[in-house]
Amino acid sequence: MKYFPQKTSGKPYCQKSGRMSENWKGGLGTVVTNNESGLRHPKTIQKFIRDKGGLHPTQKPVALMEYLIKTYTNKGDLILDNCMGSGTTGVACVSTNRNFIGMELDENYFNIAKERIEKAKGMNNIERNKNI
Numbered sequence: 001m002k003y004f005p006q007k008t009s010g011k012p013y014c015q016k017s018g019r020m021s022e023n024w025k026g027g028l029g030t031v032v033t034n035n036e037s038g039l040r041h042p043k044t045i046q047k048f049i050r051d052k053g054g055l056h057p058t059q060k061p062v063a064l065m066e067y068l069i070k071t072y073t074n075k076g077d078l079i080l081d082n083c084m085g086s087g088t089t090g091v092a093c094v095s096t097n098r099n100f101i102g103m104e105l106d107e108n109y110f111n112i113a114k115e116r117i118e119k120a121k122g123m124n125n126i127e128r129n130k131n132i
Contacts, residue, residue: 006071007039042071055112056086065092073098087113094120 015033048064065088069079075097081089084102086109093100094117102117104110 002072002074004071004074005041006067007041010038010040012036012038051088055116056109059086060088062088062092062095065089066096069093069096069098084113085109087116090117091120 013033013035015035046064046067048061048067051059051061069089069092073079076099078099078101079089079093081100081102084090084104087102090100090102090113092098100117102113104113
């Protein structure tokens, strides 16, 4: 499985351990952890604000889906959501430059998802055109 941790910023640090460890020459030395960038690995529990105007009973925040997509896929990868509900995963795929296939049994939710994804594509094209 691919894993690309979405690191968060923090203060750079240099931490020395009180315990001794054997180094490659066989001698004992102090363990030093040096983090010059200050970047931190993700915490066990991630917190995301709910999106306003929930369109589905189990709708997830777009930011959560973007986080998961960026953590486990590369740009251009294909994402399948076989129960897409209101299309949050599809919206996140548009903003993270991933390809998307979505399936939904409920025609009402399918139409909501289609509209949201098309709107995200339009907004993404507008943002790209600003950079030209």
